[in-house]
Amino acid sequence: MKRNFFWLGAFLTVVFAMFAQDRSPSAGPADFDVIIKGGTIYDGSGAEPQHADVAIRGDRIAGIGDFKTAQAKTFIDAKGLAVAPGFINMLSWSTQSLIQDGRSQSEIRQGVTTEIMGEGESMGPVNDRVREHMLRTQSDIKYDIKWNTLAEYLHYLENRGISCNVASFIGATTIREYVIGFEDKQPTSEQLEQMRQLVRKEMEAGALGIGTSLIYPPAFYAKTEELIELCKVAAKYQGKYISHMRSEGNRLLEALDELIRISREAGIPAEVYHIKAAGKQNWGKVDDLLSRIEAAQKEGLKITANMYTYTAAGTGLDACLPPWTEDGGYPALFKRLRDPATREKIAAEVSKDSDDWENLYIGAGSPERILLFGFKSDKLKPLTGKSLAEVAKMRGKDPITTIMDLISEDQSRIESIYFLMSEENVKKELAKPWISFGSDEASQAPEGVFLKSNPHPRAYGNFARVLGKYVRDEKVIPMSEAVRRLSGLPA
Structure with a gap:
């Protein structure tokens, strides 16, 4: 699938008036399929809003005016009411949930019409090793893997029927798992060339670029x-590099330097994912x-970022453990x-701060600032x-022992919330x-x-929170x- 297919859909109108009273069909021949009457239009350019009608024919805006x-x-x-372009979720993990339920209700109800996936891991390419990993790590949502490439997965979603538009980056983690596996080792020259070829194939099929999540093994x-x-x-195909950087904590600035270096030396735009x-x-x-x-922007590099509007992050409980534990x-x-003996070694490392890992x-x-919520085992779900x-x-037991026990018992990473x-920093970023x-x-x-x-x-709240908390209530930025x-910026 070509990238343009997905981006066109980003500007289909989302109306915060879908339950308005006047929705009756008109009499006589119709000039348009839908006319949205008398709204305040925010066109996504940042310009001042205008009061106008929007005429729609098929899946395209036919005109804006009287x-x-x-x-x-x-x-x-x-x-x-306000009328705006569909919102773009620049960091979606709907890879599995859309297989289960294509309606994407939590997104659509916030005005999101396009979801971008592929932060580190993507749904392709797939070989036997990647397929086994995907099956083993499934939680409540179970599914068959009926594709071998990322492009085939996107076609699968399209044929399955989904509410939103979707696009994906190629997960560099997935490429590594496909060629090297899950071990802590570097690619040979032959393996690196195979990795390049996999990227080339997916880029030619419409992938957006390369995505990494560098705090997680492998x-x-x-x-x-x-x-x-x-x-x-990826740069040869006008791709982009996105990254959950190698550190968002003690070595945050060094991690940013790495992202900027990649952008500069590869000649590729780059985006910091969930900047914090x-x-x-x-x-x-x-x-x-x-x-x-x-x-870096003044230097001429195309560096951007995205964010979520909360002070708590969400990831696996295994992120408390040193990376070598998942070699x-x-x-x-x-x-x-x-x-x-290994548990004792792990506990000693977890108890001390480190610049070597996050x-x-x-x-x-x-x-007290770590909440547990993503258990795979029904036995542990009451927690x-x-x-x-x-x-x-x-x-x-002590907290570190409890971390190891829970992961071992649940046989999963256990999704958790970390405050x-x-x-103050959220507002600075906004x-x-x-x-x-x-x-x-x-x-x-x-x-x-x-x-x-x-x-x-x-x-359920990231995009509504932008408009409700930070625009309407606190006036951090204008509507x-x-x-x-x-909409306009991520598009």
């Missing part, structure tokens, strides 16, 4: 030079972080957690919503005109299998700028 004498099959009265094992080589291939300074000891780095990005993948991790246990500040401190007390960021928005969550529905899990609030950042 259509009071025109006929349409359906009229929508948008008087007193992505953590990749050297900068490996990423530059993959990005050079994690851990109270690092909150003061945000000003330097933002100024360094703007310095060889999850089966190797679970085996290590059964060995008393220790989220220390970053959170205390076990959902409890803090690590609560669970440790219930079990009569890592400051509200004020930057080059930062768009991403939920970093999967689409949800208030029914069925989705009721078995408790997602981060950003799944026209918010709509631009939700």
